[in-house]
Amino acid sequence: MKWKTIILILGAVLLSLFAIYSNKTLLSEKASPKIDLIPVQNLFTNLQTNKSHYSPGDAVTFSLSNQTKSETIKIAYYHLDRKIEEQTLSVNDSTEQSWSWNPPNDDYKGYLAEITMFKGNHVQTETIAVDVSSDWSKFPRYGFLSEFGESTGENVSHVISSLNRYHINGLQFYDWHEEHQQPLKTEGDSPASHWQDVANRDISLETVKQYIDFAHQKNMKTMAYNLLYGSFENKDIPREWHLFKDSQHEIIDQHPLPDQWKSNVNIMNPTNPWWQDYIINQQKNVYRRLPFDGWHIDQLGDRGDVFNEWGSPVQIVDGFQPFLSKIKQEIPDKEIVMNAVNQYGQSAIAEASPSFLYTEVWDEYKSYSDLKRILDENASLSKRDESSVLAAYMNYNHSNQPGSFNEAGILSANAVIFANGGAHLEQGEHMLSKEYFPLHQLNMEASLQEKMIDYYDFLTAYENILRENVTNSSIELTSNEGIPLSFGDAVQGQIWILPKQKEKQKIIHFINFLDAKTMEWRDSDAAQPAPSERTNLDFTIKEEKKINRMWLASPDTKSSMPIAVPFVQKGKDVSFTLPSLTYWDMLVIEYEE
Known part of the structure; x- marks a missing residue:
């Protein structure tokens, strides 16, 4: 009886405790009902990373601007579909918030960071991508610059920061130079402070240097644009270095330019060893005075029947691989990228293993399927699994007058290019619409700007299943x-x-x-x-x-x-x-x- 009494007493005590606990839980639940979160877009803006890409072991610094006093920030980091880490931060009183994240030490990986800010029952969620790659050319996201007149450091910084939000990791400095055969104007033994380009536009050395410096701060490579085989007219260049339209070598091959520009472009013989040595030395002179990371080499496509100084036919494309290999041998610490105009010479260019393959696309390749064909061909030609970038100019006729880009056309083209492993040269101080990069007739409306950020985040975050061994x-x-x-x-x-x-x-x-x-x-x-x-x-x-x-x-x-x-x-x-x-x-x- 004694044990039965004790068991009954203990049972009653336990039931009482359970009832008290249950009552408190119910009261607590009634006192703290579940909060329905309301998605908003006004808690923060200007979400950024501090660089376009990172080497393994680098810390990533994120920043954003508070629009109101919020409470907490939660961050989730993803590789592909797997969440790999989480953070929770308290929001300080400053209008600017920043924090660091140390990604895994793996090389060549894309990540997506999901940032969620809370204030009461209001919540805002945004994402931003991160590229951890020791070599930018593995996943190139190529942009351009084309305006080098007098500018302020504030303006230069703004342009580079805007491109950084698209994770642009390399920049083509288009028409930064004075003349093709002598890209850097000098005064005595020093670079000139100012010059005019082929279109008589003013160029400031200080602006060029600022763009290089600000780009390097964001871990962007800087590529100096120039032709492989161009010279202004009436320059002190030996006639026998030129290409000719006739076997009697009387008519120099020439690329015409507008009458109000400085000069047409005489076409030099890219198979001529003396021309090769000459223009390589000119490029070395550029590197001695400006810290460009490489040479973006242009060409003018198929020139038809052309001849050397002896009257012998010249196959221009036959000179590409030896010339590019010679450049790499002479300047081994600098990068090269060469334009294959409508795929002209791409197989020869690929033999020289440039940083990546680059195609300027013209009307022989009109359809969305043609874009895939180019990217597939480049993948088959690649010697080192090089990626591809397409210079594909959008809304071409529409840009003959001022207006705005057509969002649907832009996103459709980018969907095709990105899905097939490529990147699109389109972003600079403005968005490209024609082969003359300084032309700026069309604007990106706010909706397109936002969606382009989404597309470039996607290209970067999922680079491992878009562009790597696929x-x-x-x-x-x-x-x-x-x-x-x-x-x-x-x-x-x-x-x-x-x-x-x-x-x-x-x-x-x-x-x-x-x-x-x-x-x-x-x-x-x-x-x-x-x-x-x-x-x-x-x-x-x-x-x-x-x-x-x-x-x-x-x-x-x-x-x-x-x-x-x-x-x-x-x-x-x-x-x-x-x-x-x-x-x-x-x-x-x-x-x-």
């Missing part, structure tokens, strides 16, 4: 709703399916041309309409391998964040749903071991 693949995929799909070439009125393969991952790109009015990537007249957003798109693929998981990311939704995609695999049939598709979705399939 090959074309095949897939059997159908739309359960009967939406038309195209495989191979892009087709107007269809979704273009681009399957890729990387190790044990399959990457499927969905590019939306259902509402397209043109399949010419240039969107020359700015007529491409924005595609309607499609939601809850059901698909089935045939797959023999056992799938471990699927995930999705898009630059069009939720700041490029990765999301899991549920799927059902029954035998060889795998069904899944894309939550939405505007311009471009990227679906990643990971297989079981």
Whole structure:
């Protein structure tokens, strides 16, 4: 009886304690109801990283501007779809917040940082990408500069900071020089303080130097533009170094320029060893006086039938590889990139292993499918798995008068270029629309600026499955709703399916041309309409391998964040749903071991 009494007493005590605890919990829950968070866009702005890319072991410094007194910041760091680290910060009283993050020590990795700021029940979430790469040319994001007149350090800093937000890690200094055969004007043994370029525009040495310095602070490479084989007229250059249009060597080959410019361009013989030595020494003179990181080498494409001083036919392209290799041998500590105009000479250029392959795209390659063909060809020519950059000028005719870029045309072209492993030369002090880079007729409206940041964050964060050891693949995929799909070439009125393969991952790109009015990537007249957003798109693929998981990311939704995609695999049939598709979705399939 005694033990039974004790057990009953203990049981009563425990029941009382449980009742008290439960009551307190209920009271607590009533006292602190769940707060419904309201997404806003007014808590912070100007989210930045301090560099365009980082070497392994470097700390990344983030910064943002507070718009109001907030409470906390939470940061989540992702590599592809995996969250690898989290941080929580208290917001200080300053209007500027900054913090550091030490990424893993792995080289050549892209990351996405998700920053969330809280104030009461208000929350703002933004993302920004990080590239950890010891060599910029592994994942080049190439921009340009073209205005070098008198400027302030504040203006130069603003331009470079804006390009840094796009993670631009290399800059082409277009027409910075005085003359092609003598790029740097000197006075005595020193560089001149000012000169005029071929178009009679004023150039300031101090501005050029400031741009180089500010770019280096952001870890951007600086490339000095010049032709491989150009000279002004009536200069003290031996006639026998020129190319001629006739076998009697009476007519010098010449590239005409506008009448009000300084000179036309005489075409030199790139196979001539004396010209090679001459222009290489001119470039060495540039490097002695200005800390450029390399030479962006231009050409003028196929010149037709041309002849040397002996009247013998010259195949210009035959001179590219030996000339470039000679440049690398003579100046081994500097980079080279060479323009393959419409792919002219690209195979010879690739033989010399430039920092990356660069193509200026013209109307022989008009369609979205043609852009893929160029990028595929460059990948096959690459000797060191070099990446590709396309100089593809948008809204060309539309830019004959002042106006704005057509957002739909820009994003459609970038979706195709990025999905196929390339980058797009387009960002500088302004956005490019023509081959003469200083032309600035079209503006980027605020919406396009924001979306371009999303696209460049996407290109950077997912560089490892967009641009690294990725090959074309095949897939059997159908739309359960009967939406038309195209495989191979892009087709107007269809979704273009681009399957890729990387190790044990399959990457499927969905590019939306259902509402397209043109399949010419240039969107020359700015007529491409924005595609309607499609939601809850059901698909089935045939797959023999056992799938471990699927995930999705898009630059069009939720700041490029990765999301899991549920799927059902029954035998060889795998069904899944894309939550939405505007311009471009990227679906990643990971297989079981």
